[in-house]
Amino acid sequence: MQFNHLQQPIGTPMPDWQGASTPELVTLNGQFCRVEPLCPSRHGNDLFEAFSADKENRMWTYMFMGPFDSKQSFFDWLTPLQQSRDPLFFAIIDPVSGLAVGIASYMRIVPQMGVIEIGNFLFSSKLQKTPATTEAIHLMLKHAFEDLGYRRCEWKCDSLNQPSRRAAERLGFTYEGLFRQAIVYNGRNRDTTWYAIIDSDWTQISKAHQAWLSADNFDVKGMQKKRLAELLSLGMA
Numbered sequence: 001m002q003f004n005h006l007q008q009p010i011g012t013p014m015p016d017w018q019g020a021s022t023p024e025l026v027t028l029n030g031q032f033c034r035v036e037p038l039c040p041s042r043h044g045n046d047l048f049e050a051f052s053a054d055k056e057n058r059m060w061t062y063m064f065m066g067p068f069d070s071k072q073s074f075f076d077w078l079t080p081l082q083q084s085r086d087p088l089f090f091a092i093i094d095p096v097s098g099l100a101v102g103i104a105s106y107m108r109i110v111p112q113m114g115v116i117e118i119g120n121f122l123f124s125s126k127l128q129k130t131p132a133t134t135e136a137i138h139l140m141l142k143h144a145f146e147d148l149g150y151r152r153c154e155w156k157c158d159s160l161n162q163p164s165r166r167a168a169e170r171l172g173f174t175y176e177g178l179f180r181q182a183i184v185y186n187g188r189n190r191d192t193t194w195y196a197i198i199d200s201d202w203t204q205i206s207k208a209h210q211a212w213l214s215a216d217n218f219d220v221k222g223m224q225k226k227r228l229a230e231l232l233s234l235g236m237a
Helices: 040-052 071-083 131-147 162-170 199-213 228-236
Strands: 034-037 088-093 100-110 115-123 152-158 174-185 188-198
Touching: 034 131, 040 071, 040 100, 088 131, 100 131, 115 131, 131 152, 131 199, 152 162, 162 188, 188 199, 199 228
Parallel strands: 115 152
Antiparallel strands: 034 088, 088 100, 100 115, 152 188, 174 188
């Protein structure tokens, strides 16, 4: 029997694929936050103060860096990030106070394959559990898919990091698997959980994000009327 490789399944042809664009240092504006290029001289003091409010250092549990015992050690870590292009770092700004309250980045950037990751999330208590958290990630996803032409955006975290896993799932990322014994960091093993959104999912996910972020979805006390999970289930049905 003669084997014919042409009879085997192959991937979808993409003859017109030209790759995605490399992300640059741009400012992304929303109603609850602004995402702008990280500048240690402009944002460093705000970030150190905001992060220092975490007296138990919980925000650093699953990070490769920190906690920092002094402002100098924090700036020693922060300053080189301005020159990095992968990861490409941004500060998250509270538009009312003008203060930097968090950090996020694009990373593992592969334009020729149309794959990018968002990560290095450092969200201070001023940012956690606020609409600005959702909006910051939405703005980065929107820029990656709609402006830069990426086909896939990934989210990876320590499998023990339940808040990160819940956040990914809440935002519409699809669980794709567990990479066992993927990393050794801070003297311990890390199994890495992978999530992703692909471009064919993004339209409905984006609509759900925008509906959740709409002023109509919050009462006079700022409480949500509809959960994002409910909006995503309606859009993806």
